[in-house]
Amino acid sequence: MNHASIPDFLLQDLISRSLDEDLGGAGDVTSRAVIPDGTVYGARMNARDAGVISGMQLARLSFHTVDPSLKVETLIPDGGVAKAGDVTMTITGDAKAILMGERVALNLAGRLSGIATMTAAFVAETKGTKAKITCTRKTTPGLRLVEKEAVRHGGGSNHRFGLNDAIMIKDNHIAAAGSIEDVLTRAREFASHMRRIEIEVDNLSQLEEVLKVGVADVVLLDNMSNADMTSAVGIVDGAMVVEASGNMRLERIAEVSATGVDYISVGALTHTVTNLDLGLDF
Structure with a gap:
């Protein structure tokens, strides 16, 4: 390669x-x-x-x-x-x-x-699906650039490199700033046309809310069951990129890939190696 x-x-x-x-x-x-x-x-x-x-x-x-x-x-x-x-x-x-x-x-x-x-072991478990393995910001301080390159050497892809790369709205942002509608509206007003917006959801009802606002580019399904992830992919129906995250152990990857998600983010690639x-x- x-x-x-x-x-x-x-x-x-x-x-x-x-x-x-x-x-x-x-x-x-x-x-x-x-x-x-x-x-x-x-x-x-x-x-x-x-x-x-x-x-x-x-x-x-x-x-x-x-x-x-x-x-x-x-x-x-x-x-x-x-x-x-x-x-x-x-x-x-x-x-x-x-x-x-x-x-x-x-x-x-x-x-x-x-x-x-x-x-490479995680990537092998996605065979036959469209899912891609991606890393996170859970890297060794001072080594992020080279650790993320190592993920690419293993056949994975890179998530954002830092807080400056993309707008990624997590549960703490929503708690501190208001509702899902509030944070997405503010994010779109702030972001240029070159900066993508990702938002984390914990359940299907939050996902419906995100789709109703309609400004997010990527949705992260956090710690959802395989059944809920399958439902989420159907609900999104191509309107956003879908990322799965949370407790992504090697033995789960084949089943998670089969739900139809686009990306699976795995913190363990760089923090438990x-x-x-x-x-x-x-």
Whole structure:
């Protein structure tokens, strides 16, 4: 699967901060103490588990930030699938430099590959339906851009990136600002023609109210039963994009997809994820 990479310059601050955190003011004191200057080695980044790979761009940047002369070759690109034991990347050059960049590269690539792998499992459950898996804003602070990219590497799609992207009216907005009609009317007056409006509903009666006002582009069905979601899709009848959310565990996805919803948003893709086990060996 081919993906357009994020421009390197947008990721450089993340890499620099991560390396500063790991190296401190003294660098890798162990390697400085025991490895002779000028020692050249070749290293392999190995997938110890099978999964979808993400974060190879960040791994490359980690090594090249430490030492631009390192030769880094990506063998399994972001979005590619690795079997246990596959080599995803090779790094050749100064041994001390490789070891300085190792942990940042593995931490980021392991986490992002875990996200991509989990996303792919959810996407597989939607087979034969129009439903798309999408992520949420429940991301690790400072890592949203790359975690959302990892979701795309796994075959998912992205929800809004931040509060500034779209108008998304939730139950607390309605409670604080008034009725469904009030908040939708104000939202439409505020929004430009380029900004979409999404509103969350908990039941079919709220959905009917939203349709009566008629200004929302997307409706989010929050914690509804499969039966109610099926009814909601019929009631909407193409007038809005329909998104399902709330308690979206992997074992539910096939049934939720079959209700006819357009999107299923899954917070667990980025907040409850196990890193893919990657290792670096000389």
